[in-house]
Each structure stands twice: as C-alpha cells, then as structure tokens.
Amino acid sequence: MVRATLGESSTSASVLCRSDKINWQARNKPTIYPKNFDLTDAERIGHPKQTNNGIYFGIRMGTVYGRLADIHNATFEYLRPQGGAEEPWRIGDFRGYNQAARITPIASELSTEIQCQAEQAFACRIVHNTNNNGGINLDEILTFMRQSGMDTFSLANAYPCLMLTRKGGTTHAVRALKCWDTRDVTPLYHNGAWHERYYIGMERGTLGDAAQLLPTTNGSWPLTVSVFLAGVLAGDHFDLHNWCLTNDGNPAWVLPQAIGLYDACGKSATYTVFDDSPSGGNESIWRVYVASLTQISTGIRFVINSNRNTSSTTYQLFVDVAGCGSNSKTFTMPQYSSTNLDFTWNELRMGPPAPAAGSTYNIRMQIHSMSGTSATTLWWEGQKTITIQ
Known part of the structure; x- marks a missing residue:
C-alpha cells in the first residue's frame, strides 16, 4: 500500500x-x-x-537572519x-500518512485586482489554525516550542508582513500588514481575539524610487509577493510600521521565524469596488474592498474604507440607481479610518415611500478626486445589484 x-x-x-x-x-x-x-x-x-x-x-x-531579501526564500x-x-x-x-496534506503556517490568497489609477492594493487571509487534511498545524508546533523552552517566538505575538519585489529586480519594499478589523498594525492575537484578515496598500510616490515596483499601465506587471511573520517590527535599520526599501546589500536585521509564502501578481484593467465576500463556505478567498453597501431605515449607506498612506484628501462619491436617479456627495477621507455616507430613498429617486421589499436595483458607484469644486480623476468605480429587505 x-x-x-x-x-x-x-x-x-x-x-x-x-x-x-x-x-x-x-x-x-x-x-x-x-x-x-x-x-x-x-x-x-x-x-x-x-x-x-x-x-x-x-x-x-x-x-531568516541577515538579509530581508532572503525572506522570499x-x-x-x-x-x-x-x-x-x-x-x-x-x-x-x-500510518495516517496523507499524500495530499498541506502545511498550514500561512494560507493566503493574493489579490491581482487593483484600482485603476493611484494605488496597488494587496489582500491576504492569514489562517492560524485549520484542519488541513492531515497537514501540520503551526499552532501546535509553536505550543510545543514554548512548552519546551526551545523558542520564545509566539504565534499570538506575530505580526503578518509583506515584501514586494519586481521580477528580476533587487529592490524590495517591506511593510507590516494592517488588520482588517482594527485598521491598524496588530499581531495575530489582539484585544482578546484572533484576527485572520490583513491588508495593505501602496501609493505611487510613497517610496520615491520604489515607484518602479508599481504598474503605470494595464497589463502584466509581475511582482514576487511574500507574506511572512515577524516577532519584531523595529530595529536599527528598519521600522516596518511604514514601507521600507531594502536591497541585496542591506546589513543584517533579524526577523524571527520568517515564514514566507510568495506569488506573482500583475495589474488588472478593472477593479471591483464593492464588498465581494465569498459564499458557500469558501472562506479562503476574499478581497479587500473599497466600499461596502448596506441598507438602513432611511435609504442606503456606503462605508468607504481607506488604506491610504497619505494625508486626508477630498473626494466625490457619485451614485446612480438604474431606472431611478443619481446623486453625489463630497467627503474628506480620513487617513486610516472609514467614512460613512448615507443616501436617502428620495435622494436616489427610489422613494418616498421606501421601495418594496424584494425589489432589486442595480447601483453604480464612482469615487473621484476633487479639485476645488470639480470632480477630476476617477479613483475607484464599481457596481452591485441589491435586493431590498
């Protein structure tokens, strides 16, 4: 056998x-x-x-001890x-051997869809404990390490981080990921709860010469993307709370138990704005979304999430409901937190009174940068069909 x-x-x-x-x-x-x-x-x-x-x-x-560039390996x-x-x-x-088993330090899906204009967005799902058809559970390994006194590294205190390298390049951009639930850099275990969804964004100009890492036009733009765990974020040469540039010649810097998973991604011509959470129990695939849409008693609420690294900027949200009407609102997006924008049924020509329960509407949304009182560059766009509750 x-x-x-x-x-x-x-x-x-x-x-x-x-x-x-x-x-x-x-x-x-x-x-x-x-x-x-x-x-x-x-x-x-x-x-x-x-x-x-x-x-x-x-x-x-x-x-990985020595070079940040070695994280990919x-x-x-x-x-x-x-x-x-x-x-x-x-x-x-x-006995009990499984030919199809997979190790479970990090299970990740990296998004290849990015916004049309400014920012390269990455999404990953960190799985800290899973039944993986006979694979090895990192929680169990680290528990043994701590109990035996062989290592002080704790999965609970580990920070998920990301390193980007253009194919064939020697310049690497490294940063700690943000927790989706807190919108901040946190370890896997924070405020009494395990967290699984982490994300980060990078805007052109954030790293100066590192703009070469980001695409300028649609089409293929291969990047090597490594997700790893770090027990320490700040050292003599780097502070991974912010994007850092490194290269093959950088001096040694310790990243305890750096565990890498890498993939390649390129620029996509489109970007889905709305929350596109998985269905059918497929929890390993999800994407960082720009805006979620929820129904409230008086109309529709848009929750616009920021992963910007720059200062607050003014934008315009344009909403069009097919067969009804359109409207727009101007808002200032905070640097790191989210913004709620509410549209009443009347503002979107969907009422009053409120539309009938069970009726469906196709909603299109655009976010433009503002110059004075005029909408200029298209930042994000998308559409979604909703059913009134």
Whole structure:
C-alpha cells in the first residue's frame, strides 16, 4: 500500500522511508528519531538532539537572519531518517500518512485586482489554525516550542508582513500588514481575539524610487509577493510600521521565524469596488474592498474604507440607481479610518415611500478626486445589484 501511494517500484523499507516522493508536509511520515517502532505524536514533534529551531513532525522551520531579501526564500526543511540504530526504518510511521496534506503556517490568497489609477492594493487571509487534511498545524508546533523552552517566538505575538519585489529586480519594499478589523498594525492575537484578515496598500510616490515596483499601465506587471511573520517590527535599520526599501546589500536585521509564502501578481484593467465576500463556505478567498453597501431605515449607506498612506484628501462619491436617479456627495477621507455616507430613498429617486421589499436595483458607484469644486480623476468605480429587505 505504501509503495502504491508513493508511486515507488521498490518494496524495500529503506527506499520507501527515504523516498523523494514523500509529502514532507504530511503529519505522519518517517522522520529522524532513535526508536525502532512507531512514534507517538510527542516523539514525532521534537527530536532532543536537534536544537537548531527544533524538528517538528520531521520538519525544521527556516529562519531568516541577515538579509530581508532572503525572506522570499524562507522555507521548511524535511529531515529524513538516515537508517541504522539512531534513525531506523519504520514503515509504521506511514500510518495516517496523507499524500495530499498541506502545511498550514500561512494560507493566503493574493489579490491581482487593483484600482485603476493611484494605488496597488494587496489582500491576504492569514489562517492560524485549520484542519488541513492531515497537514501540520503551526499552532501546535509553536505550543510545543514554548512548552519546551526551545523558542520564545509566539504565534499570538506575530505580526503578518509583506515584501514586494519586481521580477528580476533587487529592490524590495517591506511593510507590516494592517488588520482588517482594527485598521491598524496588530499581531495575530489582539484585544482578546484572533484576527485572520490583513491588508495593505501602496501609493505611487510613497517610496520615491520604489515607484518602479508599481504598474503605470494595464497589463502584466509581475511582482514576487511574500507574506511572512515577524516577532519584531523595529530595529536599527528598519521600522516596518511604514514601507521600507531594502536591497541585496542591506546589513543584517533579524526577523524571527520568517515564514514566507510568495506569488506573482500583475495589474488588472478593472477593479471591483464593492464588498465581494465569498459564499458557500469558501472562506479562503476574499478581497479587500473599497466600499461596502448596506441598507438602513432611511435609504442606503456606503462605508468607504481607506488604506491610504497619505494625508486626508477630498473626494466625490457619485451614485446612480438604474431606472431611478443619481446623486453625489463630497467627503474628506480620513487617513486610516472609514467614512460613512448615507443616501436617502428620495435622494436616489427610489422613494418616498421606501421601495418594496424584494425589489432589486442595480447601483453604480464612482469615487473621484476633487479639485476645488470639480470632480477630476476617477479613483475607484464599481457596481452591485441589491435586493431590498
């Protein structure tokens, strides 16, 4: 059965237990341990003779020390058994083995949709604890680390961070992500609750020469994007509360247990403004949205979220309801918080009285920058169909 699962031709225990086809992300698999028979979970988690970051389920967690640029290469290493008295071949270690298992330090979906004009937006969902079909749970690993005194790094105190590098480039932009619930830089555990949704934005000019990292026209613009965890945000050379530039020659700076996940993204020609939360339980995919739309007793409320890094700026919100009417309002967007704008049924020619429950309307929205009293550059746009409650 083990031979068939791995796709090996040999029936030799030494070949099967050291096969390159073993999914090292699986919880149960042959690992280094001085025992002749099956391992317990406690034995599989840690090996006493390995003290360099420890071995957890046969995996050593990589740590980035030295160059921020190395974060893209942060990884995990599978330490296979060697055989002999110290690390014997134990076919029983395959009991519970899952060929399709995935490790769960960070599960992320990176948005490739950005706004038309000014800002490159990134979205990721940090999953700190999940049943992942036999994969290894980072919470469990870190709990063991703390209990054994092998490491002081705590998942609860970890800050999700992001590093961007243009394909083939040597300039990297690094920053801590903001928590979607607090709109601020916070660790995964904050104010008595675990947080999973983190985001950040970057505007042209924020980093001066780093504007080369951002697209200027529609089309492909590949970026390497690494999401990692950092226990410390400020050091001698950087403060990751803000965007920082680094390159391959920057001096050493410690990022404890930097765990990377990278992807490439490019500029999209369109950007969906409205909240597009997943349905059907698919919670691993979501996007940072510019504006959400909710029904209130007197009309419709737009919640406009800011992820700007610049000072407050004046904008105009234009709303058009198909078959009814349109209206606009001017507002000043705070630097980091959200803004509520309410339109009554009458202002949108949808009443009075309020439209009938169950009726549907297609609503189009645009946000323009303002120059004096005139709307100028289109900032965001989108549309959504709503059903009156």
